[in-house]
Amino acid sequence: MGRGLLLLASGLIIVVAIIQKSMSDRLNLIPERTYDYHQEMHAQNVSNSVMEYGIREIEKDQSWDEGLSEEDFVESEVTLQVFDYDDYTDGNPDIPSDHSIDDWNQYTILLVSNAQTNNAEAYTEVAITKDSFSKYVYFTDNEPSHIYFYDGDVLDGPVHTNDRFNIIGSPVFKGPVTSPNTPNGGDPVYEDITDFASPTIDMPGSQELNNLRNNGIDGGITYSNDIYVEFKQNGTVDIYESNGWSWSPPVTYNLQDYNGVISSSKKIYTKGTIKGQVTLHSAEEVEIMGDLKYSQDPKKNPESTDLLGIISEGNVIVDKDAHKNSGSKDLEINASIMALDESFEVENYNSGSDRGTLKLTGGLQQQERGAVGQIKWGGISGFHKDYSYDDRLLSMSPPYYPRASTFSKKYWKEKPVVLNK
Known part of the structure; x- marks a missing residue:
């Protein structure tokens, strides 16, 4: 013991x-x-x-x-x-x-x-x-006071305005949202970061536009008249040139033989199926005459490398009959679209009957937000909207697409x- x-x-x-x-x-x-x-x-x-x-x-x-x-x-x-x-x-x-x-x-x-x-x-x-401006699903320099984001609107990529968003109801913003100003009204749903004290972002100026023109001249395809650009599923493009009163027979180009820039100092009309990567640039205006679709849909095939950019120094217009190109209703556009003066808009959006749904996969950057339809008693004129982001634009951009100044x-x-x- x-x-x-x-x-x-x-x-x-x-x-x-x-x-x-x-x-x-x-x-x-x-x-x-x-x-x-x-x-x-x-x-x-x-x-x-x-x-x-x-x-x-x-x-x-x-x-x-x-x-x-x-x-x-x-x-x-x-x-x-x-x-x-x-x-x-x-x-x-x-x-x-x-x-x-x-x-x-x-x-x-x-x-x-x-x-x-x-x-x-x-x-x-x-x-x-x-950053390339193509990364934005939605970008504006100016927000008109009569155009709003509503219930049911969903934006699933980066969003920026240099102005102030006008909101009614609870639209959903799935990506980052930035602006120098807090939004007007509504109860928006933000699923990513927001910054309502961000600096303004200047839209592309002469240096970026000259870069596009120069690449059209050096390695691209350049015209000085109105042209009609029709994309083919085999990777070629037919281009018709206007002499002021009629269209010339088409000239066929293989996109693989060029740097991807198609530029004109006049107006461009376009439609078709894109195989490859290309940027359309017009010093005046671009008018969409029918569907613009990728040969490989990135939503079905994430490995798709098809990519279209549209840069207009004026407006980008959807022709009043574009929805009839592939049927009686609806229009599909796969592209990142920029309108520098001033909007992406539908021709005669406030007249006529319902044209179906405008399905845009890509992004919109415009000096001022344009209208694509109008709600009326008993229905709608123009288009309903179905806009979705192309996630590839976070890391890819169409050839020589303008970049931010900062x-x-x-x-x-x-x-x-x-x-x-």
Whole structure:
């Protein structure tokens, strides 16, 4: 009995000793870990500050690529490197091999900042890009006061207006919504981020439009008269040219032989089935005469690479009889459409009878929102709307489709801090 108590007492002494030793070790480690943590945070904060400096410089001057190198910056040695598309294509060895840009182009810039203290080293990596306007399912510069989003409207991609949305009921916005102004009225449903204090986004100007024209001349297809563009399912396009009173016999082009731009300084009429990637550009107006569909429907085949962009420096008009092209009702359009002056709209939308449903898969960017139908006593004139987003437009864009004038972040990546001991 006495021996058992002695063993128990001895065991307790040993346990207490072990606990005391563990507590002592922990107490010794706390100052070291606190110091390490402080060094890690300091290095990372300095690296992030240098990165924010670089982004601000590019916002002020988009050609800025000087970077930064300072030996004493907030008790740290820092560098900032700026890599553009030329660095990427030239294989600049300083570009991190583990960068996360999967679609580097001439609109993309990679910035890498580094901060070193006596005991820690941190890296921050940020990619910025000028987004293609085709990423927007809906974009306007101006929202007319008499046009609203209603119950039943669903927008499932990025949405922006430089004006103020007018809302009645509870339309659903499934993608990001941005505007400098809070919406008027309604009880909208937002399923993604919203920013109603965002900056305005300028619509494309002369530089972007000149880029389209020049690519039409150099590697594309260019006309100086009215043309009728009819797409064929085999990847060709028939183009009829107007001499002012009649149409010429068609000239057939294989889209694979060109850079994808079809441009005219006059009006363009169009319809057909698109196989390949193409951007129609008119310095005047584009009129849609019938269905514009992809040979490979991306909703049925996500691997489809068919893509159409329509850029009009005037309006984009749906012809009053376009719904009759493939039957008596309905019209299907697969495209990203931009009307710079001023709208995508239906001809005679406020007269006649119900023309069925306008099924648009893609996106709309317009200077001012246009009308496609009008509710009347006893029915509707023009079209009902069935607009859906083409998710591929988040990462793909039609050839030489205009880009935003400012940069946005593709990603911000903080790499693990390395302790130097």
